[in-house]
Amino acid sequence: MKALFRLIPLVFVLASCSRQAAPQKLITPVGFSEVNIEDGFWSPRLQSHKDVTLGVCIDQIENQTGRIRNFENAAKREGNHSGIFFDDSDVYKALEGMAYSLRNNPDPVLEAKCDEWIDKFAAAQMEDGYINTYYILTGLDRRWTNMDYHEMYCAGHMIEAAVAYYNVTGKRKLLDVCIRMADHMMSVFGPGKRHWVPGHEEIELALVKLYVTTGEKKYLDFAQWLLDERGHGYGDNGIADRVWNADHCQDAVPVRELTDIGGHAVRAMYLFCGMADVAAFTGDQGYIDALHRLWDDVVLRNMYITGGIGSSRHNEGFTEDYDLPNLEAYCETCASVGMVLWNWRMNQFTGDGKYVDILERSLYNGALAGISLDGDRFFYVNPLESEGNHHRQAWYGCACCPSQICRFLPSIGNYIYGVSDNAVWVNLYMGNTAELKLGRKSVTLTQETEYPWSGGVKLTVGTKSSLDREIRLRIPGWCTSYTLAVNGEELEAPVDKGYAVIARKWKDGDTVSLDFEMPVYLVDAGPMVKEDLGKRAVQRGPIVYCIEEVDNAEGFDSLMLTEEAQFETAFEPELLRGVVSISTENSSGKLKFIPYYAWDNRNAGKMKVWVPVFTPVNQNIK
Numbered sequence: 001m002k003a004l005f006r007l008i009p010l011v012f013v014l015a016s017c018s019r020q021a022a023p024q025k026l027i028t029p030v031g032f033s034e035v036n037i038e039d040g041f042w043s044p045r046l047q048s049h050k051d052v053t054l055g056v057c058i059d060q061i062e063n064q065t066g067r068i069r070n071f072e073n074a075a076k077r078e079g080n081h082s083g084i085f086f087d088d089s090d091v092y093k094a095l096e097g098m099a100y101s102l103r104n105n106p107d108p109v110l111e112a113k114c115d116e117w118i119d120k121f122a123a124a125q126m127e128d129g130y131i132n133t134y135y136i137l138t139g140l141d142r143r144w145t146n147m148d149y150h151e152m153y154c155a156g157h158m159i160e161a162a163v164a165y166y167n168v169t170g171k172r173k174l175l176d177v178c179i180r181m182a183d184h185m186m187s188v189f190g191p192g193k194r195h196w197v198p199g200h201e202e203i204e205l206a207l208v209k210l211y212v213t214t215g216e217k218k219y220l221d222f223a224q225w226l227l228d229e230r231g232h233g234y235g236d237n238g239i240a241d242r243v244w245n246a247d248h249c250q251d252a253v254p255v256r257e258l259t260d261i262g263g264h265a266v267r268a269m270y271l272f273c274g275m276a277d278v279a280a281f282t283g284d285q286g287y288i289d290a291l292h293r294l295w296d297d298v299v300l301r302n303m304y305i306t307g308g309i310g311s312s313r314h315n316e317g318f319t320e321d322y323d324l325p326n327l328e329a330y331c332e333t334c335a336s337v338g339m340v341l342w343n344w345r346m347n348q349f350t351g352d353g354k355y356v357d358i359l360e361r362s363l364y365n366g367a368l369a370g371i372s373l374d375g376d377r378f379f380y381v382n383p384l385e386s387e388g389n390h391h392r393q394a395w396y397g398c399a400c401c402p403s404q405i406c407r408f409l410p411s412i413g414n415y416i417y418g419v420s421d422n423a424v425w426v427n428l429y430m431g432n433t434a435e436l437k438l439g440r441k442s443v444t445l446t447q448e449t450e451y452p453w454s455g456g457v458k459l460t461v462g463t464k465s466s467l468d469r470e471i472r473l474r475i476p477g478w479c480t481s482y483t484l485a486v487n488g489e490e491l492e493a494p495v496d497k498g499y500a501v502i503a504r505k506w507k508d509g510d511t512v513s514l515d516f517e518m519p520v521y522l523v524d525a526g527p528m529v530k531e532d533l534g535k536r537a538v539q540r541g542p543i544v545y546c547i548e549e550v551d552n553a554e555g556f557d558s559l560m561l562t563e564e565a566q567f568e569t570a571f572e573p574e575l576l577r578g579v580v581s582i583s584t585e586n587s588s589g590k591l592k593f594i595p596y597y598a599w600d601n602r603n604a605g606k607m608k609v610w611v612p613v614f615t616p617v618n619q620n621i622k
Contacts, residue, residue, distance in 0.1 A: 032413030039431035048375035070133035075123035081137035086150035092157035097406035129184030148199030156206035195234035204274030256286030265310030269338025276345035307362030326385035336366030353498020455516030472499035545593035549605030
């Protein structure tokens with residue numbers, strides 16, 4: 001079938017930012033454990049995670065690297081430490097992914113493996129609560145002497161894994177290990193004690209999770225103290241064994257004064273998540289205002305079309321506004337996952353669909369590209385152009401991205417629904433059945449769709465008694481035309497902050513039908529992005545496309561688009577596990593586009609997202 005393009009700017013039809021601050025979350029997310037995903041696009045990926053990805057991570061941690069052996073040696077207080085000083089975190093993130101998988105796929109063998117690992121962690125812990133295999137094995141006299149050696153970062157990922165495993169199994173052995181470690185840290189740092197700025201943020205958001213799980217407010221207070229330590233010069237305290245880079249670690253100014261994204265991209269994402277989590281409980285207006293400013297700077301001036309961030313390999317982060325190279329783009333997979341996590345939190349504050357627009361963009365493009373279709377190979381770096389020499393790997397010396405994907409994929413159900421006092425919020429479109437607790441009522445929502453290939457969505461309400469709540473359905477920012485019906489009758493619903501609002505008393509069996517038109521768009525990056533002047537990208541629905549040499553072998557480097565290009569779309573079930581491909585034919589040849597997330601899954605070859613546009617020369621100009 002044919003679809004006409006529309007020209008849209010790099011800001012992706014984002015509305016101007018609302019500045020309505022919220023002292024606490026407006027929306028409570030529906031956890032993935034309450035959502036059973038049965039979806040043509042996502043279910044195969046979740047099955048691959050269970051069958052392949054978990055096994056790859058376990059094998060790498062136990063057999064191919066020394067990561068689990070570090071814990072065994074630390075328990076004996078003897079032996080060498082292998083790998084990098086933050087390698088403990090990879091084990092914790094993999095465990096978190098294992099816990100999430102257990103929630104929807106109970107597996108006694110996998111659970112026994114988790115318990116085995118946890119026993120090793122507990123055995124490695126020091127009597128005073130400290131746990132970090134690098135310092136236990138290389139010299140405890142040097143612990144807490146280098147703010148950029150990730151001690152608190154590793155502790156944070158341990159806490160996240162412990163909370164996940166406790167919530168799934170009720171087992172608290174690792175949770176108790178984390179409580180002892182947190183209490184140890186608080187015995188050394190805090191008001192009236194030592195100053196400290198974690199070089200790699202993560203502990204802050206983890207401490208909020210520990211607070212929620214234990215009810216101990218001291219952990220929330222410690223999280224805020226750590227955030228407020230930033231920007232006061234404590235990082236350069238003369239005890240570190242290398243020069244402290246305040247810009248790299250977001251330590252140049254106090255967090256309430258932040259206006260521009262800078263430094264290391266993943267660290268920044270974890271910082272903003274920590275600020276949002278603390279503000280959700282404290283109502284800190286300074287945090288909230290800073291997050292709004294930062295969001296504008298990230299999304300409007302420093303984000304790739306894929307939702308990826310961090311353009312520079314030099315610092316794994318940012319340089320200057322609109323510096324978005326394609327071939328040299330860094331776009332770490334972890335940073336794209338961070339964009340999902342941060343925008344999810346921002347949406348809960350405000351009820352603004354523009355945050356889910358960015359979440360969706362990062363989810364389907366920047367993050368999903370980080371893992372192969374087989375589930376066994378990973379991208380650390382996600383460029384938007386390749387000369388044919390950039391490929392996914394089975395593992396990395398710095399393996400933060402494989403373990404990040406391991407914990408991220410099984411939790412995607414977190415981002416579909418939310419509830420508030422008077423509404424149910426539908427954020428993402430994927431086939432599922434969800435159980436929602438609305439006060440004393442339990443409501444079932446069943447979603448049927450072939451999204452992202454088709455724009456049709458059917459939502460069925462299951463309730464034992466009438467439900468008097470709005471249903472708010474996100475209208476994606478890329479969508480310019482759609483139809484909406486309730487029980488087969490079309491209606492026009494008011495749109496509030498990107499959500500179509502249907503207010504009525506719902507009864508059992510009521511259906512909502514939503515049908516998005518999904519034309520192919522040519523996207524213009526705008527004049528400020530010098531790298532993309534004279535080029536266009538192709539997008540359909542939430543999916544960003546690219547051209548690969550394997551489909552466009554003849555004259556790949558000279559292929560061009562025209563502004564008047566007519567596109568044909570076709571679902572090809574045998575191509576890349578089933579995708580909608582896009583093709584167009586013009587004077588420069590025939591071009592075939594495939595989803596960006598699926599590139600580098602076939603023969604090695606060149607790739608590009610931004611394609612030059614043919615502009616006829618004006619013959620009257622001399």
